[in-house]
Amino acid sequence: MRFCTMLFYKPExxxxxxxxFCTMLFYKPExxxxxxMRFCTMLFYKPExxxxxxMRFCTMLFYKPExxxxxxMRFCTMLFYKPExxxxxxMRFCTMLFYKPExxxxxxMRFCTMLFYKPExxxxxxMRFCTMLFYKPExxxxxxMRFCTMLFYKPExxxxxxMRFCTMLFYKPExxxxxxxxFCTMLFxxxNCNELQMDxxx
Numbered sequence: 001m002r003f004c005t006m007l008f009y010k011p012e013x014x015x016x017x018x019x020x021f022c023t024m025l026f027y028k029p030e031x032x033x034x035x036x037m038r039f040c041t042m043l044f045y046k047p048e049x050x051x052x053x054x055m056r057f058c059t060m061l062f063y064k065p066e067x068x069x070x071x072x073m074r075f076c077t078m079l080f081y082k083p084e085x086x087x088x089x090x091m092r093f094c095t096m097l098f099y100k101p102e103x104x105x106x107x108x109m110r111f112c113t114m115l116f117y118k119p120e121x122x123x124x125x126x127m128r129f130c131t132m133l134f135y136k137p138e139x140x141x142x143x144x145m146r147f148c149t150m151l152f153y154k155p156e157x158x159x160x161x162x163m164r165f166c167t168m169l170f171y172k173p174e175x176x177x178x179x180x181x182x183f184c185t186m187l188f189x190x191x192n193c194n195e196l197q198m199d200x201x202x
């Protein structure tokens with residue numbers, strides 16, 4: 001790290017040099033990530049700066065999106081312990097690596113499936129992403145719908161996952177019903193479902 005900071009001044013140049021050191025000193029991906037994490041925590045103090053530096057490492061060390069996500073996940077789990085902090089860090093990676101909402105959702109889905117195993121835990125993590133990435137209820141529902149359709153294939157499984165989102169995102173019965181209607185109208189396009197409109201709800 002002393003060499004990197006002595007030889008270079010710009011953050012991207014320091015990161016490039018650090019990547020060279022990490023790849024020269026270590027062979028296994030998890031060892032490279034550990035070494036890179038040490039650089040990030042030594043060079044930067046603020047969480048967002050650490051995430052930016054870690055993102056540079058991930059994009060420099062790996063090329064394929066799934067490999068970048070795996071590396072980023074390693075950083076998140078190494079840097080943070082609490083699930084909500086891991087999710088926040090993962091969200092920063094997703095928003096830094098991708099721009100389009102559907103790409104952000106795909107990346108976030110990869111994090112959720114990598115970090116958690118049980119369906120309810122995956123849904124909780126996905127819900128955190130949805131509420132962090134979006135503010136309006138309809139946008140949250142759209143993002144949650146993307147997660148449900150990406151995580152599950154069978155209609156009944158998609159509905160179960162959507163139900164989990166509705167009960168997690170909302171508390172009042174009328175809000176849960178509105179959210180469920182949003183999911184139903186987004187997931188299905190049949191004529192008998194199109195008549196469900198938000199303004200007809202009590």
